Amino acid sequence: MAIKQKTKSLKARQDKLSDTFFQLNVLNGKELKDTTFPKFSDQIKQAGFTSLKPSQISIFQLNIGKLCNQTCSHCHVDAGPDRTENMTRELLEKCVEIIAHPSITTVDITGGAPEMNPNFRWFVEACTALGKKVINRCNLTIIRANKKYHDLPDFFAKHQVNVVSSLPYFSKRRTDAQRGDGVFEDSIKALEMLNAVGYGKEGSGLQLDLVYNPTGAFLPGDQLSLEKEFKSQLKRRYNIDFNSLYVITNIPISRFLEYLLASENYEMYMDSLVQAFNPSTVENLMCRNTISVGWDGYLYDCDFNQMLDLKVAAPKSQHINDFDMDLLNKRSIVLNQHCYGCTAGSGSSCGGEIT
Amino acid sequence: MKNKKEGYYQPEDLKKFGKITEFQEELGKKFFDYYGAVFKDGALTAREKALIALAVAHSEQCPYCIDAYSSDCLAKGADEEQMMEAVHVAAAMKAGVALVHATQMMGHVKKLTM
Ligand code: SF4
Ligand code: SF4
Numbered sequence: 001m002a003i004k005q006k007t008k009s010l011k012a013r014q015d016k017l018s019d020t021f022f023q024l025n026v027l028n029g030k031e032l033k034d035t036t037f038p039k040f041s042d043q044i045k046q047a048g049f050t051s052l053k054p055s056q057i058s059i060f061q062l063n064i065g066k067l068c069n070q071t072c073s074h075c076h077v078d079a080g081p082d083r084t085e086n087m088t089r090e091l092l093e094k095c096v097e098i099i100a101h102p103s104i105t106t107v108d109i110t111g112g113a114p115e116m117n118p119n120f121r122w123f124v125e126a127c128t129a130l131g132k133k134v135i136n137r138c139n140l141t142i143i144r145a146n147k148k149y150h151d152l153p154d155f156f157a158k159h160q161v162n163v164v165s166s167l168p169y170f171s172k173r174r175t176d177a178q179r180g181d182g183v184f185e186d187s188i189k190a191l192e193m194l195n196a197v198g199y200g201k202e203g204s205g206l207q208l209d210l211v212y213n214p215t216g217a218f219l220p221g222d223q224l225s226l227e228k229e230f231k232s233q234l235k236r237r238y239n240i241d242f243n244s245l246y247v248i249t250n251i252p253i254s255r256f257l258e259y260l261l262a263s264e265n266y267e268m269y270m271d272s273l274v275q276a277f278n279p280s281t282v283e284n285l286m287c288r289n290t291i292s293v294g295w296d297g298y299l300y301d302c303d304f305n306q307m308l309d310l311k312v313a314a315p316k317s318q319h320i321n322d323f324d325m326d327l328l329n330k331r332s333i334v335l336n337q338h339c340y341g342c343t344a345g346s347g348s349s350c351g352g353e354i355t
Numbered sequence: 356m357k358n359k360k361e362g363y364y365q366p367e368d369l370k371k372f373g374k375i376t377e378f379q380e381e382l383g384k385k386f387f388d389y390y391g392a393v394f395k396d397g398a399l400t401a402r403e404k405a406l407i408a409l410a411v412a413h414s415e416q417c418p419y420c421i422d423a424y425s426s427d428c429l430a431k432g433a434d435e436e437q438m439m440e441a442v443h444v445a446a447a448m449k450a451g452v453a454l455v456h457a458t459q460m461m462g463h464v465k466k467l468t469m
Binding site for chain 1: 400
């Protein structure tokens with residue numbers, strides 16, 4: 001079944017929110033809303049950190065393009081079929097050189113739908129040849145989108161790629177409401193294909209993790225308990241197996257920010273993030289061990305800062321062509337009000353809860 | 356136009372629930388400790404407990420609790436169908452409770468009539 005797109009990208013609609021500066025102004029009570037919340041950087045200070053520094057970069061995360069076969073209503077990348085930005089082979093080759101550094105253990109590939117970048121398979125092979133662990137953030141439906149993607153499960157298996165896939169709920173209603181009509185059905189079929197080659201099956205060594213993020217203006221519940229529920233429901237209803245469930249909080253930026261404003265949930269949601277600030281998450285924030293690379297080669301503390309165009313605070317090493325591990329390991333992480341999304345409750349990162 | 360703040364049941368009052376300790380700290384604290392312990396995972400999961408609470412919120416018709424447990428059920432991973440079924444349990448219980456009293460009425464009527 002073809003997917004019915006939820007919307008177009010903010011960029012294609014020429015929405016004011018496609019301007020990252022405008023988004024930051026909204027988050028700081030200078031545009032659209034005059035509500036201000038305590039400054040995130042002050043909260044961090046109160047938690048005992050003068051500034052936030054990396055521990056050591058070990059995860060190299062790349063957003064290799066904004067092109068996607070879906071247009072989810074909560075997408076923080078503002079991705080979709082109407083976006084054309086894709087990382088070039090030349091930049092990817094430069095990334096491979098850096099990935100060879102011994103402190104980089106993991107390459108985390110995201111998008112858009114990263115598989116739509118024509119250099120995707122070459123890049124995965126180059127990283128695994130270096131002996132690095134490769135994570136691919138796969139939206140599932142891409143496997144079903146076109147014949148040329150049907151063999152992706154075999155390709156992933158051959159290279160022992162850790163597949164991490166979004167499935168906001170184990171029912172059609174919630175999933176399609178966030179991701180587009182037809183997404184749930186295609187996602188289940190794609191999961192069946194991944195299970196068929198061994199993904200998520202005990203003893204196969206092929207890791208299939210799912211990502212749960214709330215389908216609305218509420219915070220996620222306990223990861224372990226949601227994982228149990230997902231496992232039993234997906235097994236009972238569809239005979240699907242997977243390894244872990246990562247519970248991720250929606251960060252109030254891009255299309256999720258648009259949703260919060262349009263549904264008049266913005267203040268309530270920000271307030272619940274601020275109220276749930278948990279100082280013990282700070283130590284394990286993902287920006288402390290990750291560097292995030294944009295499709296055009298610029299460097300960021302995380303994928304969210306990337307989408308807000310907040311480049312790393314290392315003026316001499318802001319682009320992959322000037323990558324300097326020492327300078328980057330010494331930088332201060334750029335913080336803003338959206339960071340409350342990472343410190344609420346049990347905390348949130350690309351690998352789920354952090355406490 | 357009537358001031359929105361007038362009248363009973365202001366949504367913002369829900370946030371003040373924790374402040375009931377202001378007038379009686381010891382008992383308020385005991386209540387919240389107990390309340391917190393009840394809703395933890397146990398023989399029933401926290402999600403199942405939230406669904407029970409949602410049903411009770413409806414039978415007790417408490418708007419604060421309906422808001423609070425609708426949010427809580429969503430957060431704990433319950434879906435719309437499960438939540439509506441929980442409310443149907445409350446509704447069926449209410450109907451059953453009313454109807455089972457009909458036996459009292461019937462007995463009384465039968466006693467008084469020929
Ligand atoms: S959330 Fe993922 S699948 Fe959805 S539009 Fe964004 S990048 Fe594509
Ligand atoms: S949004 Fe990025 S920079 Fe901010 S706390 Fe989260 S990971 Fe760190």
